[in-house]
Amino acid sequence: MPKKVDHDERRREISEALWRIASTRGLDGVSLRDVAAEADISLGRLQHYFRSKDEMLVFALRQINQLAERRIREGVEKAAAGLGQEPPPRFVLRACVAGMLPLDEHSRIGQLVAAAYFARAVHDERLRAEAQEGIPALRVFFAGLLRRAAERGELPADRDPDDEAMILISLVDGLTAYTLLHVHTPEEALRLLDRHLDRLFGAPVGR
Amino acid sequence: MPKKVDHDERRREISEALWRIASTRGLDGVSLRDVAAEADISLGRLQHYFRSKDEMLVFALRQINQLAERRIREGVEKAAAGLGQEPPPRFVLRACVAGMLPLDEHSRIGQLVAAAYFARAVHDERLRAEAQEGIPALRVFFAGLLRRAAERGELPADRDPDDEAMILISLVDGLTAYTLLHVHTPEEALRLLDRHLDRLFGAPVGR
Numbered sequence: 001m002p003k004k005v006d007h008d009e010r011r012r013e014i015s016e017a018l019w020r021i022a023s024t025r026g027l028d029g030v031s032l033r034d035v036a037a038e039a040d041i042s043l044g045r046l047q048h049y050f051r052s053k054d055e056m057l058v059f060a061l062r063q064i065n066q067l068a069e070r071r072i073r074e075g076v077e078k079a080a081a082g083l084g085q086e087p088p089p090r091f092v093l094r095a096c097v098a099g100m101l102p103l104d105e106h107s108r109i110g111q112l113v114a115a116a117y118f119a120r121a122v123h124d125e126r127l128r129a130e131a132q133e134g135i136p137a138l139r140v141f142f143a144g145l146l147r148r149a150a151e152r153g154e155l156p157a158d159r160d161p162d163d164e165a166m167i168l169i170s171l172v173d174g175l176t177a178y179t180l181l182h183v184h185t186p187e188e189a190l191r192l193l194d195r196h197l198d199r200l201f202g203a204p205v206g207r
Numbered sequence: 208m209p210k211k212v213d214h215d216e217r218r219r220e221i222s223e224a225l226w227r228i229a230s231t232r233g234l235d236g237v238s239l240r241d242v243a244a245e246a247d248i249s250l251g252r253l254q255h256y257f258r259s260k261d262e263m264l265v266f267a268l269r270q271i272n273q274l275a276e277r278r279i280r281e282g283v284e285k286a287a288a289g290l291g292q293e294p295p296p297r298f299v300l301r302a303c304v305a306g307m308l309p310l311d312e313h314s315r316i317g318q319l320v321a322a323a324y325f326a327r328a329v330h331d332e333r334l335r336a337e338a339q340e341g342i343p344a345l346r347v348f349f350a351g352l353l354r355r356a357a358e359r360g361e362l363p364a365d366r367d368p369d370d371e372a373m374i375l376i377s378l379v380d381g382l383t384a385y386t387l388l389h390v391h392t393p394e395e396a397l398r399l400l401d402r403h404l405d406r407l408f409g410a411p412v413g414r
Contacts, residue, residue: 026330029236112329119326122319122387123233131388163402166391170381170399177380180329181338184373192377195370199406 011049014039015060022060023109027116032056054120058130061117064110065134071106072099089149090201093142093168097193100172102179103186111176139165149201156202164200171196218256221246222267229267230316234323239263261327265337268324271317272341278313279306296356297408300349300375304400307379309386310393318383346372356408363409371407378403 017039021030032053036046050056076095080087087095102108121127142165149155175189184192224246228237239260243253257263283302287294294302309315328334349372356362382396391399 024330026327027235028327028330115326115329118384118388119322120233120235122322123231123235128388131385131390135385135388135390160402163399166385167378167399167403170385171374171378173381173384174377174379175381177325177384178338178342178373178377181325181335181342183338183342192370192374195367196374 007049011059012063014041014046014049014056015063018056018060019064019109019113022112022116026112027057028119054124054127057113057117057120058127060113061130064113068099068107068110072096075099088154089145089152090154090197093145093149094194094197096142097168097172097197098190101176101186101189101193103190108180111180115177115180135169138169141165142168154201159200168196168200214256218266219270221248221253221256221263222270225263225267226271226316226320229319229323233319234264235326261331261334264320264324264327265334267320268337271320275306275314275317279303282306295361296352296359297361297404300352300356301401301404303349304375304379304404305397308383308393308396308400310397315387318387322384322387342376345376348372349375361408366407375403375407 014035017035018027021027021035021038030053032046032050033043035053035056036043039046050059072095076087076092079091079095099107102111117127117130121131139162143161146155146159146161146164150157150159150161172193175184175192178184179186179189221242224242225234228234228242228245237260239253239257240250242260242263243250246253257266279302283294283299286298286302306314309318324334324337328338346369350368353362353366353368353371357364357366357368379400382391382399385391386393386396
């Protein structure tokens with residue numbers, strides 16, 4: 001299906017133009033025309049692929065999340081190969097949350113697109129649907145890891161996996177926001193996240 | 208100084224027009240002209256008070272933060288009067304973080320303006336200055352409360368007040384974001400926050 005491949009490729013190219021704008025001047029007030037110019041195609045051609053800014057934004061966000069997921073999965077698999085066994089749940093959880101922080105240029109751009117998505121989604125029910133599907137799925141995944149850690153005796157029994165999963169997701173989100181605002185460095189955000197994980201898993205104090 | 212009072216009053220009126228737009232359609236792509244129309248004044252008159260959208264945004268954000276601070280302070284003072292003594296540090300801390308969540312229409316609008324600020328500030332150094340002053344000050348205040356709680360034997364000795372203060376601020380921020388995205392209700396956000404405080408203060412488990 002060469003035709004289909006072309007379409008996907010073109011959508012990716014347009015999405016990358018959107019990322020470039022997101023990572024430089026931001027997406028506030030950016031029009032389809034601006035993105036078409038950045039992608040070096042006509043407005044009509046762009047509208048053939050995306051009918052609205054929101055449609056484009058959701059596509060770009062999904063793509064960024066997929067790339068982040070793949071990056072994190074590859075990191076975990078590499079570590080598993082090094083260990084010669086399945087890595088412990090805490091290791092996987094830490095890799096996921098660290099992968100969500102804007103520690104490198106890829107994840108920083110991802111979070112800038114997410115910031116633009118957030119500012120629009122708070123006012124748009126259809127845009128919110130994306131977060132309303134993605135976040136509960138992530139919560140279930142994290143809760144599963146915490147449940148497995150509890151079964152292995154690696155998490156204190158009084159921790160509620162579902163609650164702790166959502167607390168962790170929210171914490172990463174807030175730490176990310178303050179990293180993007182340069183209130184603290186990405187490294188400081190990671191250090192605070194590790195502090196939280198230490199306490200969650202009941203690790204030796206005073207680390 | 209009736210002239211000065213007039214100016215402040217007019218700035219507040221314009222700021223309120225901005226809030227109304229923020230709470231309905233959002234601020235993405237909103238121009239000074241749009242805000243002038245909502246405030247029912249001419250663009251030229253608006254520009255006499257605010258030269259740019261960003262200047263207006265920072266003013267509106269400061270004003271909202273001041274109102275929120277006053278609301279929280281009044282709540283704490285009322286509780287203190289009821290108790291007949293200074294309320295414990297945990298009580299004050301809980302009042303502050305609960306007051307930051309979008310639990311009512313006032314704080315919801317405040318958070319919507321903050322969402323618009325965030326999306327622009329990640330790309331603008333001058334706008335970021337607001338967060339870079341405000342958040343460290345809040346962190347110092349929260350850390351002071353945690354330090355007092357530790358002195359009173361109400362917080363386990365191994366908690367680092369500065370780190371826990373920033374973790375708490377970030378958590379509230381993330382919980383707020385997911386409340387605005389309707390991933391969970393404001394009440395659920397408050398429940399998760401209380402869970403976190405329970406664990407931070409080492410309260411009896413299984414609550």
